[in-house]
Amino acid sequence: AQIIIDLAQLDRIPPDKGGPLARYAAAIQTQRGDYNGRVLSIRADDLRTLAVIYDQPPGALAEELISWGVLNPEA
Amino acid sequence: AQIIIDLAQLDRIPPDKGGPLARYAAAIQTQRGDYNGRVLSIRADDLRTLAVIYDQPPGALAEELISWGVLNPEA
Ligand SMILES: Nc1nc2c(ncn2[C@@H]2O[C@@H]3COP(=O)(O)O[C@H]4[C@@H](O)[C@H](n5cnc6c(=O)[nH]c(N)nc65)O[C@@H]4COP(=O)(O)O[C@H]3[C@H]2O)c(=O)[nH]1
Numbered sequence: 001a002q003i004i005i006d007l008a009q010l011d012r013i014p015p016d017k018g019g020p021l022a023r024y025a026a027a028i029q030t031q032r033g034d035y036n037g038r039v040l041s042i043r044a045d046d047l048r049t050l051a052v053i054y055d056q057p058p059g060a061l062a063e064e065l066i067s068w069g070v071l072n073p074e075a
Numbered sequence: 076a077q078i079i080i081d082l083a084q085l086d087r088i089p090p091d092k093g094g095p096l097a098r099y100a101a102a103i104q105t106q107r108g109d110y111n112g113r114v115l116s117i118r119a120d121d122l123r124t125l126a127v128i129y130d131q132p133p134g135a136l137a138e139e140l141i142s143w144g145v146l147n148p149e150a
C-alpha cells in the first residue's frame with residue numbers, strides 16, 4: 001500500500017489543515033531535487049512521523065488525508 | 076554523499092565478487108519497478124547492510140566497490 005500525495009490537490013487544502021503536510025512534502029522534494037511530480041510518493045515511516053506532527057493516530061490521519069483527496073484510498 | 080551503483084559496470088564484475096551486490100540491487104529494482112536506470116541510487120543504510128553481507132567494515136567495502144568502478148568515488 002503506497003503513500004502517494006496528490007500535490008495539486010494539497011495546494012487547494014486550507015493552510016491551517018494542509019500546512020504541516022505541505023511543508024513536509026516540500027522538505028522531501030528539496031532533499032531529493034524532485035520537482036517533476038504532480039505526485040510525491042513517500043515512505044511508510046513518513047506516515048508515522050506525520051501522525052506525530054498532526055497529533056493523531058496514523059490510521060486517523062490517513063482517513064483524513066483520503067477525505068481531502070490528497071492521499072490514495074488504498075493507503 | 077550519495078551511493079550510486081553503476082549497473083553496467085557491475086555486470087562486468089566476476090560473480091564470486093559482484094554476486095551479492097548484484098542480487099541486492101536486483102531485489103531493490105524489483106521492489107521499486109525501477110528498470111529504467113543504468114544507475115541505481117540506494118540508501119545510506121544499504122551500505123551498512125551490504126557491509127554485513129560482504130563481512131567487511133562499510134568503509135572497506137566502499138573502497139572495494141570504488142576500485143571496481145561500480146561506486147562513485149565521492150561515496
Ligand atoms: N525510488 C526509490 N529510490 C530510493 C528509495 N530509497 C532511497 N532511494 C534512492 O537512494 C538515494 C539516497 O537515499 P537516502 O540515503 O535515504 O537519502 C535520502 C533521504 O535521506 C531523503 N529522502 C528522500 N525521499 C524521502 C522520503 O520519501 N522520505 C524520507 N523520510 N526521506 C526521504 O533525502 C535523501 C536523498 O534522496 P534522493 O535524492 O531521492 O536519493 C535517494 C534515491 O535516489 C526508495 O524507496 N525508492
Ligand SMILES: Nc1nc2c(ncn2[C@@H]2O[C@@H]3COP(=O)(O)O[C@H]4[C@@H](O)[C@H](n5cnc6c(=O)[nH]c(N)nc65)O[C@@H]4COP(=O)(O)O[C@H]3[C@H]2O)c(=O)[nH]1
Pocket residue numbers: 034036037039040041042107108109110111116
Ligand atoms: N517524480 C516523481 N514521480 C513519482 C513519484 N511517485 C510516483 N511517481 C510516478 O509514478 C511512477 C511510480 O513511481 P515509484 O513508485 O516511485 O516507482 C519508481 C521509482 O521507484 C523508480 N525511479 C524512477 N526514476 C527514479 C529516479 O530518478 N530516482 C530514483 N531513486 N528512483 C527512480 O522507478 C519506478 C518507476 O518510475 P516511473 O516509470 O518513472 O514512474 C513513476 C513516476 O511517473 C514521486 O515521488 N516523484
Ligand SMILES: Nc1nc2c(ncn2[C@@H]2O[C@@H]3COP(=O)(O)O[C@H]4[C@@H](O)[C@H](n5cnc6c(=O)[nH]c(N)nc65)O[C@@H]4COP(=O)(O)O[C@H]3[C@H]2O)c(=O)[nH]1
Pocket residue numbers: 002003032034041042043044045103106107108116117118121
Ligand atoms: N533499503 C532500501 N529499500 C528500498 C530502496 N528502494 C526501494 N525500497 C523499498 O521498496 C519500496 C518501494 O519503493 P518505490 O516503488 O521506489 O516507492 C517509494 C518511492 O516512490 C518513495 N521514496 C521513499 N524513499 C525515497 C527516497 O529516498 N528517494 C526517492 N526519490 N523516493 C523515495 O516512497 C515510496 C515508498 O517507500 P517505502 O515505503 O520506503 O517502500 C520502499 C522500500 O521498502 C532502497 O534504495 N533501499
Ligand SMILES: Nc1nc2c(ncn2[C@@H]2O[C@@H]3COP(=O)(O)O[C@H]4[C@@H](O)[C@H](n5cnc6c(=O)[nH]c(N)nc65)O[C@@H]4COP(=O)(O)O[C@H]3[C@H]2O)c(=O)[nH]1
Pocket residue numbers: 032033034035036041109111112114115116117
Ligand atoms: N520516488 C520517485 N522519485 C523520483 C522519480 N523520478 C524522479 N525522482 C526524484 O527526482 C530526482 C531527480 O530525478 P531526475 O531528474 O529524473 O534524474 C535522476 C535520474 O535520471 C538518475 N538516477 C539516479 N539514481 C537513479 C535510480 O536509482 N533509478 C533511476 N531510474 N534513475 C536514477 O539520476 C538523477 C538523480 O536521481 P535521484 O538522486 O534519485 O533524484 C531523483 C529522485 O529523488 C520517481 O519516479 N519516483
